[in-house]
Amino acid sequence: MEFTYLDNAATTPMATEVVDVISEQMANNFGNASATNYFGRQARKVLDESRHTIAQSINAKDSEIVFTSGGTESDNTAVIETALSRQKLGKHIITTAVEHEAILKSMAYLETLGFDITYLKPNRRGEITVDQVKTALTDDTILVTVMYGNNETGAKNPIAEIGNLLKDHQAFFHTDAVQAYGQEDIDVHAEHIDMMSTSAHKINGPKFIGFLYINDDIHIPSFVKGGDQETKRRAGTENVPAIAGFAQAVKLITPEVKDERRDRYFGFKQKIQEILKANDVPFEVNGPTDEHALNHVFNLYLPGIDRGVLLTRLDLEQFAVSGGSACTAGSLEPSHVLVAMFGEDSPKINDSIRISFGKDNTEDEIVKFSNKLVDIIKDLTN
Structure with a gap:
């Protein structure tokens, strides 16, 4: 694998x-x-x-x-x-x-x-x-x-x-x-x-x-x-x-390649949300969900799911995502971006992950990731 x-x-x-x-x-x-x-x-x-x-x-x-x-x-x-x-x-x-x-x-x-x-x-x-x-x-x-x-x-x-x-x-x-x-x-x-x-x-x-x-x-x-x-x-x-x-x-990165990637990445976002909804997993998107967003960056709030635990579980299942900026991800400090958006007392600060797509990602990978994410969340909440 x-x-x-x-x-x-x-x-x-x-x-x-x-x-x-x-x-x-x-x-x-x-x-x-x-x-x-x-x-x-x-x-x-x-x-x-x-x-x-x-x-x-x-x-x-x-x-x-x-x-x-x-x-x-x-x-x-x-x-x-x-x-x-x-x-x-x-x-x-x-x-x-x-x-x-x-x-x-x-x-x-x-x-x-x-x-x-x-x-x-x-x-x-x-x-x-x-x-x-x-x-x-x-x-x-x-x-x-x-x-x-x-x-x-x-x-x-x-x-x-x-x-x-x-x-x-x-x-x-x-x-x-x-x-x-x-x-x-x-x-x-x-x-x-x-x-x-x-x-x-x-x-x-x-x-x-x-x-x-x-x-x-x-x-x-x-x-x-x-x-x-x-x-x-x-x-x-x-x-x-x-x-x-x-x-x-x-x-x-020709204009055609750029357009294709943006469309594909937007589709990835939609697929993740579709699978989470189909499995009754509560979530919110941190940031815009329309054309006002960079399509390769997707930040998810998963209520009650500690990001540190989730990232470790995903890593063990061989899926690499992050809790935020790579420059601060190794720190115990909360994301300054989410703090600025929601306040330092918001549960979103500790229960959110960042998923970001690249040119080699496929829909099949996204489906497998989403299903594994569902499995882990259900295991952590049961």
Whole structure:
């Protein structure tokens, strides 16, 4: 019996085509992309082609893509460097209470430096509204950072509307799109996004590589100090094999593939609910159940079922799911996302699990998982 992997919001397995590209680059293209010799030029060619592929995927210019070590560095760079470089214009920042830890811990650091942070609370669907941003906005606001889609509930935020609100304001607009990139149709210019963070390992690419989109009109210092790589916006020798692998992962997600996956994942959500209802298992969905959600993320509240016990039982039955963000899942602390949505006394905090789908999942796997979930819940409640 093989494991069924349903934790794709935490990370995804590398696609075979991505592994092949990385292996080929590691074996045959070892040059430093900053060197002017033959080997450096070959590496630079791969770097430039990869940057172009990725820029096209979000309707950006090649010059607006800055390669980083992943989502955390991209988030840290956008938030901390914007704050430190623009504090003479104001020290007010707007974010949400359901952001990834890479944003929230950056905010906590900035608070120690005297910055004033407004944390917008979501509604019970996990969403932030443009009116909340408008109400919180002041003349001193220098940055607004709102995630594109939540990594625990899948709730999407009105990014284009927020971008339109801010287009004539001094505040830079950043969005953490680590979960949304590759799932949603993103156009950074049409949505008036100034900066956007991504990570390759969420789209069947390699770990420890991502990019920060920075609009050409935006100027912030490099977070990593050192050489003049990435046109002086991110120091450090470029990881050409990983970048080439990232670009290959992007190439695999054609518009047709993206549409097919979204439809399939939505069907998976429907199938799980159908089987739970047919077996009289009580449950609630944490987050939107319509088009306002990332379809690959599904958060279930199962009343009276301790998530720790359930996750262990599922793991023993060779089904891999999670209790929330992979960055905090090993902690005894409750999900800050569910706390923000429902309050710290809600039973949903301890009785919810996250199921997240990937490109290799099949309906047969979902049916088997759902039936096993029913069996375990009935065993725990009898």
